[in-house]
Amino acid sequence: MTESLFNRLGGVDGITRIANDVVDNHAVNKVVGVRFADIDLPKLKHAAATFFVSATGGPSDAYQGKDMLAAHRGMNISPSEFMAVLDDALLALEKNGIGQREREEVLYALYGLRSQVVAV
Numbered sequence: 001m002t003e004s005l006f007n008r009l010g011g012v013d014g015i016t017r018i019a020n021d022v023v024d025n026h027a028v029n030k031v032v033g034v035r036f037a038d039i040d041l042p043k044l045k046h047a048a049a050t051f052f053v054s055a056t057g058g059p060s061d062a063y064q065g066k067d068m069l070a071a072h073r074g075m076n077i078s079p080s081e082f083m084a085v086l087d088d089a090l091l092a093l094e095k096n097g098i099g100q101r102e103r104e105e106v107l108y109a110l111y112g113l114r115s116q117v118v119a120v
């Protein structure tokens with residue numbers, strides 16, 4: 001049986017490193033940086049890491065934040081902003097030496113959340 005995506009991404013430690021890098025990438029991304037200018041970044045990093053831990057097959061109670069619709073409702077996020085966030089995720093996966101299969105699985109899972117994030 002294939003190991004869970006959680007284990008293949010390096011468990012809590014590996015996923016935390018990736019999530020921290022994703023948020024750091026957002027902060028300097030020309031398309032979405034402005035969205036994160038006044039946000040508590042350490043808090044967002046913790047939320048992003050625990051969200052990913054739970055979403056990839058780690059402990060399901062790790063994530064204590066809002067669901068994706070509630071977290072992004074009223075922000076009027078555009079399709080290009082969504083793509084920019086996916087770009088940031090791919091960069092972070094590459095930086096952390098994650099293999100192609102896992103990169104594809106993460107990107108596909110993120111893409112699946114589009115309808116809960118864009119223009120909601």
Ligand code: HEM
Nearest residue numbers: 032035039047048051065066071077081082085110113117
């Ligand atoms: C699939 C893509 C995305 C995922 C998985 C995701 C995930 C998350 C998570 C887990 C939180 C924390 C919620 C909480 O603390 O309760 C969050 C907050 C946030 N997201 Fe996203 N997000 C995505 C796309 C986007 C996009 C495209 C933008 C805008 C460019 C965005 C902007 C924000 C902002 C600004 C917050 C912080 C809200 C606050 O603390 O007031 N997100 N997101």
